[in-house]
Amino acid sequence: MISKHTTDLVKDRVDIEEVVGDYVQLKKKGQNLWACCPFHGEKTPSFSISPAKQIYKCFGCGKAGDPIQFVMDIEGIGFQEAIRHLAGKYGIEVEEDEKLTPEQNQEHTERESLLIAMNFAKDFFVKNLQSEEGRSIGLSYFKERGFTTQIIEKFDLGYALNGWDLLLNAAKKAGFQEEILLKAGLILQREGDPSRLYDRFRGRVTFTIHNISGKPIAFGARILTKDKNQPKYINSPETPVYHKSDVLYGIFQAKKAIRDLDNCYLVEGYTDVVSMHLSGIENVVASSGTSLTDGQIKLIRRFTSHVTVLYDGDAAGIKASLRGIDLLLEGGLNVKAVVFPYGEDPDSYSRKVGSQQFQDYLKENSRDFIGFKIGLYKDEIAKDPIRKAEVIREVVQSIGKIPDPIIRSVYAKEASGLLQIEEEIIFAELNKSLIKHQKELYQKNKEEKEADEKLEELIPIKEQALSVDDMLSLQERETIRLLLFYGVEKLGDEEGTNLSAYLLSETEGIDFQTPLYQKILAEFRKTLAKQEVPGIEFFTSHPDEEMKKEVIDLITPRHEISTHWHERFQIFITTESDDLASTAFKNVLRLKRRLVKKMLEEAKSKIKESEQSGEDTEKIQELLQVFMELKKVQFEIDKELGIVIG
Missing domain, CATH: 3.90.980.10 (DNA primase, catalytic core, N-terminal domain)
Structure with missing residues (x-):
């Protein structure tokens, strides 16, 4: 086992931006960094990285954690292996603490x-x-x-x-x-x-x-x-x-250059990759002779949305491999292509002409996929009108693979000019292709829905309206969120009580009904008893995975208010932190209001049961008295919150 000292050194040294940046292309937006999630396919970035909090969170698939968890998820390895990986990255010497048991060793070491x-x-x-x-x-x-x-x-x-x-x-x-x-x-x-x-x-x-x-x-x-x-x-x-369908040859050597240059050259063989590095071009990977796969396309998309496919100078071979371009387009990538002279490939041509001329050739001969695809059939369509109609359909089908409607429209207009055919015909054919695709998609979704409906008989349907228990759980969650964000903040002047002491005091004797929130609250109470306030880092590095994931969900906002509102337009937005005393007070009131509503529901249920069972009037009167007292408490809380109830 790796020693705690080594683990602590790694946790102190790692940086979430550097770790995640080795795997995906990051773009800054507000205080956070965003990327397309490496754990599930998506076209719009929903993967958020917070450098300040050293955490990541995907709002699409729900993956979340710290740099160590990210390495565990992306590499499919355990905690110990992730620590070793990061220790190697940051030059930290790994200290061994104690040996694994035979059972642990068998489970842990096969992959290693x-x-x-x-x-x-x-x-x-x-x-x-x-x-x-x-x-x-x-x-x-x-x-x-x-x-x-x-x-x-x-x-x-x-x-x-x-x-x-x-x-x-x-x-x-x-x-x-x-x-x-x-x-x-x-x-x-x-x-x-x-x-x-x-x-x-x-x-x-x-x-x-x-x-x-x-x-x-x-x-x-x-x-x-x-x-x-x-x-x-x-x-x-x-x-x-x-798993060869998820691997590209040269990706380790190329990932930084691909990210820096925002373009990836895609070739076929090992020697093509090596020769291009010799020519000073490092943003290149190979599919290693296999047909391009979804996994390989997703791997490229981690670093860039631009791909340039390099083809050997063999027209027949190029036409046979055009399916790869459609897959790249369908994967949301912007595609260009370069064709080498007849009989040449990236390896042979780079050795033949030298580094500088090879680089110049790539720049001068790079064409978007529409011009490239039409150019392949130029001689055929000039002589045969029927073949021209077939090529038009093939080109339109490729355009239809593009998920972005604006880019689709631009390419449709370009195809119209290159093929010398009216735009209306191109767009009509494109619409037919899109409608056909939508029908296929609809039929697939319909079949999946019918399969789901067959299972509904076994699954109770959840009511749309939130129950009293649901509302109480949400308010408990909000209390935990405030503790996480503002636990050390003072309410009022510098000598005042901090928010965590106030909230824990006001919730003394209240047991949260949600076990996870009760567990987090207990951690707050235990740590506060030691005269310490647990910060966000305390929970994001906590060994309890369920607790860690929930805390990351709580502290990762999906949207941020743009700084331009204040800096450029002088629009001031009031936030909860502007008056923490009021925020904390209202949270306590809402929490107690939810609790009182739950108690009212329980009292009402007991009254009904007593009436149905024929219990004596005195018992029923006692229950009614409890109900009325609870209503008074609710009325007082509502008055404080400004809630008007008829």
Whole structure:
């Protein structure tokens, strides 16, 4: 286990903006930072980061927490692993405190063991470049391509020696279990004889695939001989730490440049990425030869909304891969494309023309997807009117994938000019496409709704109007919110009572009906008894996850009042903090009013039960007396609050 001292150092050192900024593109709005949530797909940012409070909160999916919780959620790791990750980021030495129990160790370490095994394999392959075989084959190949020592180290390029079990034996000697090596996809079992194990990668140069935080999670390997019985590339299989549909090659090395330049170049292969880095272009990732997936598109959207797809100079291949552009558009990305001369790809062309000319080519030949797509079919549509009609429909379908209606309209007008066809026809076809999509969506929603309705018989329907209990719970929540925001603030002059002491005094003897709020209130009372007022940080770093999440929900506002109201227009907005004494007093009154209403409901119910059961008049009169006294209390509270009841 990591020591408390190390954990405290990490908590003191981490910064929420830096941690979240490694994964998503942040934009400042008011006092907070906003981004599209990395935990669920969305087009409009609802993910809020508060640098002042060191917390994040998504108003879409409800995810919330501090920097440590964010790393746990985004990486899918435990608390201990998150502390180690952040300690590495901030250069903090990790101190061990005590060993895990065997049960804890088994549950906690499988993922960590896989990552350690992948890191061992990475080091093994990298070290192999210095062997005689590695220098003559692997290093020679990289040097022929112009890869420098710095680039080789930057991407952890390596070489798998041409032997059946060299990695297996080295890993076993280092203490790795065969089971972990199998789960990591580093070794294979021979068919017909599961006891015979051998290396997956042999006699190939290796490309290390990193996750977004820089840990090796998989490998791609290229054969250098012309063996028709062997595939040119082989890749790691899916493992608990590697899901290829959610990974882009080079994302770790590219994420900062993508965020800084607000654009991502998308290529196909490993060597394309490495060669572009050699040319001074670092905002580039590869789909590693697989079809583009929703997970990869969401990964790009964390850092930018602009993508430039680079295509090899092969018209037939480009037309076959146009589906990727539609997926990017559907994902809310702004798409451009660059096509290289015939027979060239980013790797070959960058080596052929040099860094500066390569960069100039990308700038001069970048076209929006409409001009690019129409240009592909220019020769076909010039000779064949029927083919032109088909291309128009294809282009319109692509435009229909764009979620933003204004951008859709702009592209529709551009397509009209390029295709030399009336705007009305383009818009009519676009509307047909959109209506068709809406019908499909409606049918899907209808089917889902019908499925939900079948379940309603098993689920009690909640009444629209809030019950007395609901209203009381909301007021308890408001009391907790005031304690969190203004607990240390004084009511009146500097010598006055602070808000927490006042509210806790006024609620003495009142048990909150909501268990979670009662638990938070108890924490306030316990800490205040030590002559301390628990601040927001006390709860956002609290070990109780339920309590921590609720507190973050309470202190994260969805909207802020613009500073322009006051600074530019001289419009002054009265806030609850302007008169805390009044705010606290009215909160106590409202809380007690809700409590009295609940007691009135209970008294009314008891009177009804007594009348129905035929109890004596004296008992009923006693209950009526209680009811009337409660009504008097309610009347006094209403008068204080200015509530008029007929």
